[in-house]
Amino acid sequence: MADNKAKRGGSDRGLIALSEAYEVRYWSKKFKVTPLKLKAAVKVVGRSARKVEAYIKLQKHKASDRALIALSQPYEVSYWSKKFKVTPAKLRAAVKAVGHSSKKVGAYLSPKKAVKKKKTVKKRAAGKKKTTVKKAKKSVRKRAT
Template identity: 75%
Template sequence: MPIAAQSRFVDSPQARICPAAGGRVRLRVPDSSPRQEHGMADNKKKRGGADAALIAMSEAYEVAYWSKKLKITPAQLKAAVKTVGHSARKVEAYIGEQKHKAADRALIAITQPHEVRYWSKKFKVTPAKLKTAVAAVGHSSKNVGAYLAKKKTTKKAVKKAAKKKTAKKKTAKRTLKKASKKKAA
């Protein structure tokens, strides 16, 4: 190696003269990359663990991978990451919840406890009443909703009719008492 080239590398902070190599100049390679020093989400040399637990939206291949894995568009992935953060577990849970809300609105799966809880809360009925309604009209959420609404209105109508009936009885008793008092007087 010419002396001019040696002096050029010697001035560099990454160069050093190695006596074992006959005084030749060797470049020093830093032990850690800038990504490791700054704790970035995506280190391509590191596999699994914390790296797999985060979604790096700045990396196109990660966006493509997670979009394909979760069966959503990159725009939906971006919105999910913006909503819940970069944690893959949180994003998967959020997307699952969104898919449940969108796709499962049509049918009620009585065999799934979380479905029973969800629909019971939604219709404001007990799980037993929900199961009865599903048995009566089928698994369609629209049909079950209509059935439960109809039952509530008929229940209210029955209560109203019962109130009217008791009110009529009370007024009839009052009039009888008044008539008996007039006869006695």
């Protein structure tokens, strides 16, 4: 987009003018980032749209790498094992089953935990019913005597 409407050359179209609100909206929408992130990228790499686009893609790639589980790093295995409250062996098995994405591993491990919780709740509910029945029988016995 041209920052000077009188100039319509190709070299001006490849530059981002932060002083123009419509350009900030256009480039933010095109790169799928907030205007603040666009302004920060322009500040780091300059006004060139190509350089800004490459920088934004690099930043998105780095952010997605943080959510990956690297089994080759012992500190990562320890961290994710504690986070998901599983043993390292179970973590490795989960990563092998669904991949290195922490979201997928979390989803894979959480249904197992939810099933255990449901079973526990059912046992507790069944136990409470039994005690209620026992109390009712005791009260009937007391009345009879």
